[in-house]
Amino acid sequence: MKKVLNVRIDQELKIEIDRISKEHGMSPSEYVRIILCEYLEYDEMTKTIQTKQSEMTRVIIDIPSDIRKDLPHLVLWLFVNLYSTSYITEGHLNNAKRILSEQIENNTLSNNLRFQFLKVLSDIDRVFAEGIQSSSVMFTKPNNMYTIDYNLIFTEVYSIIDRDYRYEG
Numbered sequence: 001m002k003k004v005l006n007v008r009i010d011q012e013l014k015i016e017i018d019r020i021s022k023e024h025g026m027s028p029s030e031y032v033r034i035i036l037c038e039y040l041e042y043d044e045m046t047k048t049i050q051t052k053q054s055e056m057t058r059v060i061i062d063i064p065s066d067i068r069k070d071l072p073h074l075v076l077w078l079f080v081n082l083y084s085t086s087y088i089t090e091g092h093l094n095n096a097k098r099i100l101s102e103q104i105e106n107n108t109l110s111n112n113l114r115f116q117f118l119k120v121l122s123d124i125d126r127v128f129a130e131g132i133q134s135s136s137v138m139f140t141k142p143n144n145m146y147t148i149d150y151n152l153i154f155t156e157v158y159s160i161i162d163r164d165y166r167y168e169g
Contacts, residue, residue: 070099075157078120078148082140090132097124113156116148 021031041050100121104114123139123146138146
């Protein structure tokens with residue numbers, strides 16, 4: 001017996017599923033059901049799902065190296081610092097400061113994202129001015145002038161990755 005499963009997806013994905021299912025002469029539900037059964041290796045006879053190993057895909061990205069290399073490292077560093085102060089050494093802060101300065105000048109990033117980076121850079125400058133041993137970063141703490149919007153950063157960087165890192169193979 002079949003059961004109903006409602007899934008929310010992006011409109012673009014829905015349009016693409018509709019188009020492909022029409023090409024195959026089936027309903028979108030049938031098409032998605034087949035994809036899920038194949039992906040999960042569902043055996044209709046035994047009503048079981050086979051576990052399978054994930055396949056690794058190598059993706060070659062041809063975009064500017066500062067975006068490809070530095071932006072993911074910077075964003076990872078920002079998120080890690082939400083939960084740990086282990087990466088707030090002078091070396092880490094100097095590296096982040098270098099990357100932030102480059103990214104703030106990067107005109108391919110939105111003004112909102114560059115402003116968030118500017119707040120982090122200002123906070124790092126404040127830490128160096130007050131002394132790294134006696135001061136801590138404030139951008140991870142809520143309700144201050146250095147606080148960054150992690151949701152905005154995640155959304156902006158995700159859109160960059162979605163746009164520029166898309167797998168074409």
